[in-house]
Amino acid sequence: TMILAVETSCDETAAAVIRNGDTIVSSIIASQMESHKRFGGVVPEIASRHHVEQITLIMEEAMTEADVTFADLDAIAVTEGPGLVGALLVGVNAAKAVAFAHDLPLIGVHHIAGHIYANHLVEPLTFPLMTLVVSGGHTELIYMKEHGSYELIGETRDDAVGEAYDKVARTIGLPYPGGPHIDKLAQTAEAEIDLPRAWLEEGSYDFSFSGLKSSVINTLHNARQKEKEIDPAVIAASFQEAVCDVLVTKTRRAAKEYGVKRLLVAGGVAANSGLRTALETAAEEDGLQLTIPPLPLCTDNAAMIGSAAHFLLEKEAFADDRLNGVPGLMLK
Numbered sequence: 118t119m120i121l122a123v124e125t126s127c128d129e130t131a132a133a134v135i136r137n138g139d140t141i142v143s144s145i146i147a148s149q150m151e152s153h154k155r156f157g158g159v160v161p162e163i164a165s166r167h168h169v170e171q172i173t174l175i176m177e178e179a180m181t182e183a184d185v186t187f188a189d190l191d192a193i194a195v196t197e198g199p200g201l202v203g204a205l206l207v208g209v210n211a212a213k214a215v216a217f218a219h220d221l222p223l224i225g226v227h228h229i230a231g232h233i234y235a236n237h238l239v240e241p242l243t244f245p246l247m248t249l250v251v252s253g254g255h256t257e258l259i260y261m262k263e264h265g266s267y268e269l270i271g272e273t274r275d276d277a278v279g280e281a282y283d284k285v286a287r288t289i290g291l292p293y294p295g296g297p298h299i300d301k302l303a304q305t306a307e308a309e310i311d312l313p314r315a316w317l318e319e320g321s322y323d324f325s326f327s328g329l330k331s332s333v334i335n336t337l338h339n340a341r342q343k344e345k346e347i348d349p350a351v352i353a354a355s356f357q358e359a360v361c362d363v364l365v366t367k368t369r370r371a372a373k374e375y376g377v378k379r380l381l382v383a384g385g386v387a388a389n390s391g392l393r394t395a396l397e398t399a400a401e402e403d404g405l406q407l408t409i410p411p412l413p414l415c416t417d418n419a420a421m422i423g424s425a426a427h428f429l430l431e432k433e434a435f436a437d438d439r440l441n442g443v444p445g446l447m448l449k
């Protein structure tokens with residue numbers, strides 16, 4: 118199969134051509150990071166405007182770089198949610214228009230399914246498997262027994278990991294998005310500060326990061342009040358250790374309880390060096406086959422959407438012209 122995929126759920130305008138769900142023929146990503154940076158976060162209005170300006174160019178570029186024509190395609194795929202409604206609508210409407218104009222089937226893809234399928238572009242998925250989803254808006258453990266089947270076994274009750282990273286970074290005075298900056302800082306110091314870990318009820322696979330985030334903010338605030346020097350690198354390292362401790366411990370337990378041999382990591386925070394190292398060690402100890410996508414496939418891109426769409430195409434799970442952007446779309 119050959120699919121043109123589109124992703125505009127947040128602040129990346131992306132298009133890709135994917136063959137057979139596992140081969141990237143082309144993948145183009147236009148990031149708007151610079152436009153949002155000075156506001157310290159993504160501004161929905163600005164995001165939509167950039168998507169409108171970019172979407173046709175990016176789709177054309179993906180087709181040109183792949184050296185394919187619309188006659189070579191089997192379907193058009195697009196992220197239908199979750200995400201910013203105005204941003205989603207740009208992608209959905211562009212995909213609809215192209216599908217209609219070229220008489221191609223249209224496929225709506227869940228953004229998190231996309232993040233999961235980024236792993237399929239690295240190493241074909243094998244079932245059953247467990248995925249740790251760690252992104253800007255999601256922190257979840259998802260069990261899959263086959264393609265397209267998602268069982269949510271745990272999720273964050275407050276902040277997503279990426280969100281906690283970005284808020285802690287802002288408190289330290291690091292630029293947006295702060296995740297990568299905290300990660301870099303954390304690698305230069307020891308985790309000397311004892312920060313809380315929210316394990317929640319016994320047996321729970323849910324997460325909570327708002328207490329940890331507040332604890333970091335309080336630690337910094339108290340130090341400033343007493344005019345005490347506190348090394349931001351030590352804060353970063355301690356925060357990163359607390360985050361990884363909880364994520365890795367719960368993931369291991371879930372993999373064991375569900376009897377899986379395959380572990381995936383998905384979403385932007387999968388780029389985190391501390392998390393990667395800790396999961397690699399755990400996977401080796403527990404005899405799990407671990408896949409973590411390379412950095413450009415961890416953050417938002419359209420290749421992952423094309424990969425997830427391949428399996429919807431096989432099932433002929435097509436959308437019609439009523440396809441809409443759904444900001445709170447559930448993964449089922």
Ligand code: ATP
Binds near residue numbers: 280297
């Ligand atoms: P969602 O996919 O839930 O809708 P999103 O698409 O905004 O959210 P992603 O693009 O998957 O999220 O990931 C972005 C997040 O990843 C940001 O919060 C960013 O700070 C974080 N991030 C990126 N690199 C790292 C890193 N090395 N360490 C920690 N966090 C990181």
Ligand code: MG
Binds near residue numbers: 128129417
């Ligand atoms: Mg993004």
Ligand code: FE
Binds near residue numbers: 252
């Ligand atoms: Fe994302």
